[in-house]
Amino acid sequence: MGQLVNGVWDPAWYDTASTGGRFERTVTKFRNWITPDGAPGASGDGGFRAEAGRYHLYVSYACPWAHRTLIFRALKGLDGLIDVSAVHPDMLEDGWTFDTGFPGATGDRQFDAPFLRDIYTRAVSDVSGRVTVPVLWDKQSGRIVSNESAEIIRMFNSAFDGLTGNDLDFWPEALRADIEEVNRRVYRGFNNGVYRAGFATSQSAYDEAVREVFETMDWLETHLSQEPFLVGGRVTEADWRLFTTLVRFDPVYHLHFKCNRNRLVDFPNLWAYTRALYQVPGVADTVRMDHIVRHYHYSHDTINPSRIIPINPRLDFLAPHDRGNPRL
Template sequence: MSVDGAASALQFPREADARGAFVRQQSRFRDWVTTDGSSDHPAAAGRYHLYVSLACPWASRTLIVRRLKRLEEAIGLTVVDPLRDARGWRFLPEEPDPVNGFAFVAEAYAASDPAFDGRVTVPVLWDKQAGRIVNNESTDIVRMLNSAFDEWGDPAVDLYPEPLRAEIDALNERIYETVNNGVYRAGFASTQAAYEEAFEALFETLEWLEQRLASRRYLTGDAITEADWRLFVTLVRFDAVYVGHFKCNLRRIADYPHLDGYLRDLYQQPGIAETVNLDHIKRHYYMTHPQINPSRIVPRGPALDFDAPHDRARLAA
């Protein structure tokens, strides 16, 4: 492909290197909600609001942790339209923004940083009292939800326990680079070499995960941690979207016995199924990436049964 051809094939031209590889932009807002008064955003019930898309895996991480920590009453939530256009994520007439009356998430970015000119992403954690975005990095938001709001949530749920932090961090690093972001690096590549590099790293890690999960129920053992939920949001989208749309088609998750059972085990945890909306997921990917799917036709399949038995409990110690 010529240089001009590669450029025209880019879904996000500003997020690519000279080789045609996708290079995700850095999150703009990285402030923290704290319990000790060390930041401008003290933990409080009712002060913060999450803007998410049910289609977006990064946003889904935060939605899952909010649910598991039982923070529904403490932190508000608004779900945006899964169909994103040139103006970015928009609020639906049936679920308008209850905090600011914004029509688009881009307005939250402009209110927080008028000079921002990057791609508007979700999730967004909004401080209603300060009138600005606290954070738009899902990794940070997950950690805040896990510990900063325990006074109003369930302190018994700890997805980042101290004894496992080094192991969780190492897992997150590899899984993010080659799986979570790896599917995007394959799907948004504009050269064969960049695609194949991402493709090979993705399936090498999936095979490594398959072997790891052959002898343990979850990634670190018997307890579910944030590493599992970070992986889950990619796995649950994989066969429906990434296999075809992002050309990640060496194998499906259904072709990995241990990964497939692990996916169903996580999906069947209380409250998780309600965070997964395959209609939003499929319509978002197939209808909002015109460089990849110019017809915007959404496939009818595949048939997926996340409620099927998984037999993973036999691996518990």
């Protein structure tokens, strides 16, 4: 992963020796908000008004956090308003790069920079912190609006509605408390749980994390045997936050991160639910399994030092399901 320290690149991996073998995710640094009129949002500075063509999104197709933003960009009709640069799937000693030597890797469409870290230092020359995706860039001010995916998807959910006329709402006010409760449980036990298992460097840290992964999957399987979606009988933000981890589970987390008590396809309700979300128009185009498989198995030499890319299971995300037509 690597990080910047006062604007200088440090390729060091996460320090799990100091945490008893536990992986601890760092907090994102840039927390401003795009709003319809440019007023300040929930955190950070104001001045980021929703405007067509003003913002640029940096993503990795491999990353589940960045994937969330691509899904919201597609479903909310923002493709023509917010352009995108996609990094190369290999994340080695230089972190994310804009090498174009892999299908779908676009290079940096803004500045032709070689590395994602150059976008961070362009915004703040002496910045310190992990260099992660997604990054939402403001062309007008030359600043990073946000690198927090959970907040970017909420901006995409509503800030541009006056420009697009797209009033799909994945964060409806009446369901927010329930969505937040589900998000907390899914994030701890599953979204981040698979990383806590995969990046653990002690048996106890792994045991703790992998137990929570499957406790969460068992809970989700039971819940989805009674309800079509996570909250309110309709598709919400909570479903898309879960989906990007589910779609990676069998190709990556089951094998590479040692979350191998069960596969996703062993959970009938979770597997049908994943297919239902995948089949929502516009979503499949955001899933680049070639980037996903390549990134994880090739980049993490502490887990897979030989960098052999596995054959992987054949998954039919287009198979029929019993969820009906997801109500957006």
